[in-house]
Structure formats: C-alpha cells, structure tokens
Amino acid sequence: MSSLLDAHLVASRGAFTLDISLRIAPGETVALLGPNGAGKTTALRTLAGLTSLSGGHLRLGGRDLAPLPPEQRPIGVVFQDYLLFPHLTARDNVAFGPRRHGMDRKSAHAVADEWLERVGLSSFGSRKPRQLSGGQAQRVALARALAVDPVLLLLDEPLAALDARTRLETRGELRRHLSDHPGATLLVTHDPLDALVLADRLVIVEQGRVVQEGDAATITARPRTDYVARLVGLNLYRGVGDGHTVTVADGFTLTSTDTVSGDVFLAFPPSAVALHPDQPSGSPRNTWPATLADIQHHGDNLRVRLEGPVSVSADITPAAAAQLDLSPGRPLWVAVKATETRAYPAQ
Known part of the structure; x- marks a missing residue:
C-alpha cells in the first residue's frame, strides 16, 4: 500500500523535542495516541503548518509541504473546540474554505449545502454556532474541513467536548464519514475507544517518540510500555x-x-x-x-x-x-x- 503521507516530523519546543515518523495510505485512518505532553498536538500543528519543522521532511502525495504556509496546504482540520466562526452561519462556516480557494459565493454555498446534507444538518444552515448543540457543532466543523476536498484530514480530539451519549452517536457518524474519505486521516486522541472504533492503525507516542504502532489486535495483545498496558487494561512487567x-x-x-x-x-x-x-x-x-x-x-x-x-x-x-x-x-x-x-x- 503506497503512502499518501510520508513525514518525519522533528520540532522543538523549549526542552521538548518531537521526533516521529508517520506514514498514512490513501483512505487510511491512523490514530495518534499518547499521554499528556507526549507530542500529539505538536505533531498535528507541524502537519497543519502552525508549528515549523526544525528537521525531517513532510511530503503529501509526493509533494513537499514543509515550505508552504497553512492556507496553501491541501489539509482540513477539525480542532478540539471546533473553532467555528461565531459571526457566521453554519452554511457560511462550511463555505469559508471553498471561498478561500477561489470559488465564487454561489458555488461555495452549493458545496456547503451538499456537505450539510451529508452530515444530516441540511435544515441548520442558517443557524449561528451558539444555536447549535455540541454534536451539531462537531458535524459542522467536520463538514467545513471536508468541503475543501483535503488530501489530508486532521482531527484533534474531535469528540472530547461531547457528553457521553452524544459522543456515542457522533462516533458512529464520524466513522461513516471517515470510511468515505479517499484521502489520509490522522486522528489525535487520548481516548482508546475513539482510536479503536475510528482508526485502521494506532501509533503510540511518549516523550516525543513512537514507542509502538500497529493494528488494534497487535497493540492490545502485546503492549510495550506501561502507558500502553494501562490503555488496553493489562498488567505489564x-x-x-x-x-x-x-x-x-x-x-x-x-x-x-x-x-x-x-x-x-x-x-x-x-x-x-x-x-x-x-x-x-x-x-x-x-x-x-x-x-x-x-x-x-x-x-x-x-x-x-x-x-x-x-x-x-x-x-x-x-x-x-x-x-x-x-x-x-x-x-x-x-x-x-x-x-x-x-x-x-x-x-
């Protein structure tokens, strides 16, 4: 299986250094898990162009992304708090990306309407973010990220802000959308259930390094650190x-x-x-x-x-x-x- 994303991410932040390799195939969802401070968010920010690489490389579909600013990268991002524009309607939030990519207003709204329908919110287009529930806001944020046809989709704790019941429902919907996404997807999470349900492969990071990776069966059968053992509920020595x-x-x-x-x-x-x-x-x-x-x-x-x-x-x-x-x-x-x-x- 060829890699759509081929990255060696080296980035320093004070005394902390991230140094990990990531490869994600077309249509594949990879979950990046680790304890607080492991480097998950730093990895996502370097991919998005919000934090500069100090070494390594970043190629997407063979194209070098490292020199490109965030707005020129073919990447969609869903942040933990969604970061919807509060003054824009759901429709205009979703249309924002296509407009930034040069699409005229009418065409961008047509794309937004299509995506709102796909996430089950076709009747919510005129609502502002404050008028949406947590689950609805999450779906608008996902529609906004996918509306630009991203080659790489980045999800930063996309379900963390939801209550338990909404999280269960939204997790199923998100899995359906990810299975339809032809590009690469990186899911950053601390929740093992989100990772096991949504991802094809897991990458575990601790202290800025990859300590284990593989499919869920491999990780759960043979944990290699105390963190992974706790994650999968095993005593490990x-x-x-x-x-x-x-x-x-x-x-x-x-x-x-x-x-x-x-x-x-x-x-x-x-x-x-x-x-x-x-x-x-x-x-x-x-x-x-x-x-x-x-x-x-x-x-x-x-x-x-x-x-x-x-x-x-x-x-x-x-x-x-x-x-x-x-x-x-x-x-x-x-x-x-x-x-x-x-x-x-x-x-």
Missing part, C-alpha cells in the same frame, strides 16, 4: 526470561506457559487475577502476598490495586469484595495461573 520463568523486580519471578529468553515482557489482564484471604494451594503457578492499596468501580465490577513484590490490578465482583472484607491496607494473597499470562520479547 519487564524482566529477563529463562524458559518458562521471567525474573522481574528485585529477583521476583513469574511463570508463563510461553518459552522465552533474554529481555522480555510478561502481561496478563486484571480479570486473570484471583484474590485470597490466605495462601492458596492447587493449580496457580504464580502466588504472592500483597496489600490492598486502592479500590475503584470498573463497569459492573471493582478494579482493585495491590502492592507487593510487584504492583498488580485485579477485577473482582462486588460479592467477592464483600466476602474478602476489602479495605485499604488489607493483606491478601494474589494468584495468577501461568496459562493466563503472555510472555514475549521486549525487542
């Missing part, structure tokens, strides 16, 4: 493998059914962790004493964090929590079956 044994912190060992050697990761889900008031006997190959540190609601269950030779998160039912008489500082035993773990090379 790095250690030294020797056969079925992985030595992690301070000589503590965990057992897996996988055969590994050298620098490795070992991961397992919180649902694989069983808690006992006393040291268990029987089948679990991994058991250790721990102290309960925190309890939080997690869906219909409880997410319990425990400290011990290694920190670990466990998911248990409210009934199990009541039986264990859980409270902070409570001593417990942790058990994880070797068959529930995955061990894999760290390199």
Whole structure:
C-alpha cells in the first residue's frame, strides 16, 4: 500500500523535542495516541503548518509541504473546540474554505449545502454556532474541513467536548464519514475507544517518540510500555526470561506457559487475577502476598490495586469484595495461573 503521507516530523519546543515518523495510505485512518505532553498536538500543528519543522521532511502525495504556509496546504482540520466562526452561519462556516480557494459565493454555498446534507444538518444552515448543540457543532466543523476536498484530514480530539451519549452517536457518524474519505486521516486522541472504533492503525507516542504502532489486535495483545498496558487494561512487567520463568523486580519471578529468553515482557489482564484471604494451594503457578492499596468501580465490577513484590490490578465482583472484607491496607494473597499470562520479547 503506497503512502499518501510520508513525514518525519522533528520540532522543538523549549526542552521538548518531537521526533516521529508517520506514514498514512490513501483512505487510511491512523490514530495518534499518547499521554499528556507526549507530542500529539505538536505533531498535528507541524502537519497543519502552525508549528515549523526544525528537521525531517513532510511530503503529501509526493509533494513537499514543509515550505508552504497553512492556507496553501491541501489539509482540513477539525480542532478540539471546533473553532467555528461565531459571526457566521453554519452554511457560511462550511463555505469559508471553498471561498478561500477561489470559488465564487454561489458555488461555495452549493458545496456547503451538499456537505450539510451529508452530515444530516441540511435544515441548520442558517443557524449561528451558539444555536447549535455540541454534536451539531462537531458535524459542522467536520463538514467545513471536508468541503475543501483535503488530501489530508486532521482531527484533534474531535469528540472530547461531547457528553457521553452524544459522543456515542457522533462516533458512529464520524466513522461513516471517515470510511468515505479517499484521502489520509490522522486522528489525535487520548481516548482508546475513539482510536479503536475510528482508526485502521494506532501509533503510540511518549516523550516525543513512537514507542509502538500497529493494528488494534497487535497493540492490545502485546503492549510495550506501561502507558500502553494501562490503555488496553493489562498488567505489564519487564524482566529477563529463562524458559518458562521471567525474573522481574528485585529477583521476583513469574511463570508463563510461553518459552522465552533474554529481555522480555510478561502481561496478563486484571480479570486473570484471583484474590485470597490466605495462601492458596492447587493449580496457580504464580502466588504472592500483597496489600490492598486502592479500590475503584470498573463497569459492573471493582478494579482493585495491590502492592507487593510487584504492583498488580485485579477485577473482582462486588460479592467477592464483600466476602474478602476489602479495605485499604488489607493483606491478601494474589494468584495468577501461568496459562493466563503472555510472555514475549521486549525487542
């Protein structure tokens, strides 16, 4: 698959330096995820021309975009707060881009009307942004970005400003529009659900560097940093493998059914962790004493964090929590079956 976007983005902001490579194929949506301060927004701003590159390259369809100012780049942007022009109607907001590209007023309005119809807002063209709901404003912002037929579409946390119900509905609509977009799309988000639903591929950045990339199945099966492990809800440890044994912190060992050697990761889900008031006997190959540190609601269950030779998160039912008489500082035993773990090379 050929790359429509071929970029090596190097940009400095004070002591922080972004240095990442991005390639996006025609029709592909890539999600850029990472913790706050990882460089996601800096990457988007360099692509849009709002922040200058200090090195690397930026090519779109073989064309060098680095020297071009923002208004000359074939790029559409949907910002987190949408940034609709408050004094313009929805119709004029969408027509703004085509007008800037030299289209006459009548033709630009015809394009705007077409896009408002495509996003389900054909009867809202005369409304100002303050008269629109959050979901409606998001759709107008998307229509405005797509009305210029962008080769590259940039989405900066496009659903973050919406409430949970509107977000669910709008996410489905956005996915439909992205599937129809023939160009490349970069979605910047901190929400793993947005990334998993909307993107074909994930790129994880931390401290200005790419730490992992791939499709959702690859990322969720084999996380490579603590951030990614938390993102996909796994306990993750790095250690030294020797056969079925992985030595992690301070000589503590965990057992897996996988055969590994050298620098490795070992991961397992919180649902694989069983808690006992006393040291268990029987089948679990991994058991250790721990102290309960925190309890939080997690869906219909409880997410319990425990400290011990290694920190670990466990998911248990409210009934199990009541039986264990859980409270902070409570001593417990942790058990994880070797068959529930995955061990894999760290390199």
